[in-house]
Amino acid sequence: MATVTFEQATRIYPRSDRPAVDALDLRIEDGELLVVVGPSGCGKSTSLRMLAGLEEVDTGAIRIGDRDVTDAPPKDRDIAMVFQSYALYPHMTVEQNMGFALRLAGVGKAEIAQRVAEAARILDLEDYLQRRPKALSGGQRQRVAMGRAIVRQPQVFLMDEPLSNLDAKLRVQTRTQIAALVRRLGTTTVYVTHDQVEAMTMGDRVAVLKDGLLQQCDTPATIYERPANVFVAGFIGSPAMNIVTGEAVDGGVRVGTSVLPVDRDRLSRASAGTGRVTVGFRPECLDLGGPGDGVPVVVDVVEQLGSDAYLYTTPEGVQAGVGGSGVVVRIDPRQVPVPGQTVWLRTREDSLHVFDPVTQARVD
Amino acid sequence: MTITLPGTGTTEVRPVGRAADGAGGRARKGRGGKSGKAGPVTYTVLTLTALVSIFPLYWTVVAGSHTNAELAASPPPFLPNASLFDNFAAALDQAPIGKAILNSVLVSGAITVGTVLFCTLAGFAFAKLQFRGRGLLLALVVGTMMVPTQLSVIPLFMMIADLQWVNQLQAVILPTLVSAFGVFFMRQYLISALPNELLEAGRVDGASTFRIFWSIVVPVARPAMAVLAMLTFLTAWNEFFWPIIALTTANPTVQVALAGLGSGYVPQQSVIMAGTLLGTLPVLVVFTILGKQIVGGIMQGAVKG
Numbered sequence: 001m002a003t004v005t006f007e008q009a010t011r012i013y014p015r016s017d018r019p020a021v022d023a024l025d026l027r028i029e030d031g032e033l034l035v036v037v038g039p040s041g042c043g044k045s046t047s048l049r050m051l052a053g054l055e056e057v058d059t060g061a062i063r064i065g066d067r068d069v070t071d072a073p074p075k076d077r078d079i080a081m082v083f084q085s086y087a088l089y090p091h092m093t094v095e096q097n098m099g100f101a102l103r104l105a106g107v108g109k110a111e112i113a114q115r116v117a118e119a120a121r122i123l124d125l126e127d128y129l130q131r132r133p134k135a136l137s138g139g140q141r142q143r144v145a146m147g148r149a150i151v152r153q154p155q156v157f158l159m160d161e162p163l164s165n166l167d168a169k170l171r172v173q174t175r176t177q178i179a180a181l182v183r184r185l186g187t188t189t190v191y192v193t194h195d196q197v198e199a200m201t202m203g204d205r206v207a208v209l210k211d212g213l214l215q216q217c218d219t220p221a222t223i224y225e226r227p228a229n230v231f232v233a234g235f236i237g238s239p240a241m242n243i244v245t246g247e248a249v250d251g252g253v254r255v256g257t258s259v260l261p262v263d264r265d266r267l268s269r270a271s272a273g274t275g276r277v278t279v280g281f282r283p284e285c286l287d288l289g290g291p292g293d294g295v296p297v298v299v300d301v302v303e304q305l306g307s308d309a310y311l312y313t314t315p316e317g318v319q320a321g322v323g324g325s326g327v328v329v330r331i332d333p334r335q336v337p338v339p340g341q342t343v344w345l346r347t348r349e350d351s352l353h354v355f356d357p358v359t360q361a362r363v364d
Numbered sequence: 365m366t367i368t369l370p371g372t373g374t375t376e377v378r379p380v381g382r383a384a385d386g387a388g389g390r391a392r393k394g395r396g397g398k399s400g401k402a403g404p405v406t407y408t409v410l411t412l413t414a415l416v417s418i419f420p421l422y423w424t425v426v427a428g429s430h431t432n433a434e435l436a437a438s439p440p441p442f443l444p445n446a447s448l449f450d451n452f453a454a455a456l457d458q459a460p461i462g463k464a465i466l467n468s469v470l471v472s473g474a475i476t477v478g479t480v481l482f483c484t485l486a487g488f489a490f491a492k493l494q495f496r497g498r499g500l501l502l503a504l505v506v507g508t509m510m511v512p513t514q515l516s517v518i519p520l521f522m523m524i525a526d527l528q529w530v531n532q533l534q535a536v537i538l539p540t541l542v543s544a545f546g547v548f549f550m551r552q553y554l555i556s557a558l559p560n561e562l563l564e565a566g567r568v569d570g571a572s573t574f575r576i577f578w579s580i581v582v583p584v585a586r587p588a589m590a591v592l593a594m595l596t597f598l599t600a601w602n603e604f605f606w607p608i609i610a611l612t613t614a615n616p617t618v619q620v621a622l623a624g625l626g627s628g629y630v631p632q633q634s635v636i637m638a639g640t641l642l643g644t645l646p647v648l649v650v651f652t653i654l655g656k657q658i659v660g661g662i663m664q665g666a667v668k669g
Binding site for chain 1: 559561562564565567568569570571575579580583584
């Protein structure tokens with residue numbers, strides 16, 4: 001077990017003028033499960049591969065514990081990696097797949113057998129040890145890939161979207177198992193995903209990347225409650241946070257024909273220089289008010305999920321679908337309005353997120 | 365240490381038996397379904413193709429089992445006769461066929477092992493390893509395919525003579541231990557059949573490049589290696605031009621020995637055919653052994669697209 005530290009780590013691919021990972025500063029504590037999340041091309045897999053030694057580090061450094069591993073080959077880093085495609089050796093049985101790294105390391109046959117058997121017991125793979133990967137289901141292959149990592153007892157686990165090839169139901173089940181397993185083993189883990197639900201449910205902390213730049217790294221609750229900028233606010237949460245930019249007026253921000261109340265202090269700081277303010281509010285932080293009580297919106301679509309219902313609406317005075325101007329509202333599924341109906345939304349002032357429209361940064 | 369995970373017992377997507385049944389069901393559907401059923405036209409075309417393909421071998425057997433006079437009759441015989449073993453004996457008597465077969469097995473075997481090994485190594489390097497000048501080197505290798513063998517015969521013979529290898533088997537083995545076609549063939553196969561993640565998994569597991577080659581690349585490349593082995597063995601077995609220059613009838617390969625059989629004022633067609641049949645048998649054996657691998661290799665390539 002060890003800490004992992006990225007110190008201004010940068011990777012620029014050949015024939016590219018923009019860094020894939022740009023001066024990444026990140027410290028992962030001993031035994032922590034850190035989830036790196038972001039959209040495609042944000043540099044999350046590249047950062048993981050830099051840590052694995054599969055990608056060069058152009059500038060900066062990477063440390064595992066006290067050791068500088070920036071230029072060390074993968075085999076000298078004491079890491080184990082679970083790949084997106086699992087990368088199981090097709091000609092080897094499950095047992096041989098799991099024991100391959102130990103054989104290379106010169107571990108004795110008896111110890112290999114004992115460690116493989118223990119991993120197989122943990123992962124419920126005991127009945128499949130003599131099978132080849134092609135004779136396993138997706139979920140079983142995923143567990144073999146996990147087993148291959150576990151038997152090595154490394155200092156750090158690296159996981160590159162290990163659930164993305166599973167169907168939705170199995171993904172939910174397996175993510176709980178991985179999180180529980182990693183916490184029981186107490187091994188430092190870096191987990192990369194593009195799925196923000198996975199990030200929020202699994203991570204001790206979540207690091208959000210965009211265009212190779214670290215946007216925010218904090219606990220899931222903090223990231224959700226206090227997103228550092230407009231990108232994080234919009235990326236974390238499903239459905240996404242409603243984000244609108246409007247003119248700052250006395251008492252709030254004008255949206256369509258109405259005014260969203262924002263306190264004077266944040267309003268003046270966020271609108272300095274431009275007279276405009278970006279505000280965000282989550283779908284669950286809106287209440288339906290009576291006629292005339294709140295911001296009038298027209299219901300476009302109603303999504304009934306059983307436990308909840310989501311209204312996709314357009315504020316009155318705003319042309320539907322223009323500039324992502326729609327507002328999503330989570331409501332009680334037992335009292336849903338019909339499409340085309342006008343309803344009034346009340347925002348809770350304490351749940352309103354205010355951002356500078358120029359820098360996109362959060363204003364507190 | 366045992367860790368009980370929530371829901372572990374229900375992780376299975378489906379019982380193994382059902383999974384196997386499902387796969388079997390799909391396979392049966394594929395074979396027995398309307399789209400997979402061959403009609404009479406297909407059978408007719410396939411039968412004709414098979415007959416046309418097998419006829420030269422059949423004619424070798426027929427011609428090799430008759431006397432010269434019977435072969436010259438009109439219409440010629442179309443069924444095998446009893447003279448096959450007499451003609452075998454005559455062929456073995458007139459030319460050192462036994463020694464030639466042994467030489468050809470040695471030469472073709474050595475060339476096949478060398479070509480498959482070196483071409484797989486080079487193909488792996490060109491397909492998966494990053495090094496400066498890779499594209500240029502590959503272009504040079506492929507470019508050598510455009511140089512006719514005949515152009516290099518004189519300098520090659522001078523080198524062989526300098527080494528005092530004339531009439532020695534190494535004279536026909538060493539110049540063909542690696543082929544540009546083989547390198548390109550293995551490169552193309554490995555590019556599509558060997559995912560980069562498999563190599564990266566090997567590196568993370570602590571394997572050296574050569575260990576990755578031996579433990580991961582070779583097993584994955586086995587179907588293509590079998591195809592290359594088959595093609596190389598056939599080419600080496602049938603090679604005539606360079607062996608007849610480098611070797612003599614005192615130490616021949618099969619083709620050189622058969623050329624000796626065919627010489628003389630009145631070539632004995634039946635003896636030549638019997639000798640040819642003797643020379644073809646080892647190739648048939650190799651094909652029988654590697655046939656399954658070859659079909660597997662062709663199928664695997666097709667599936668992987």
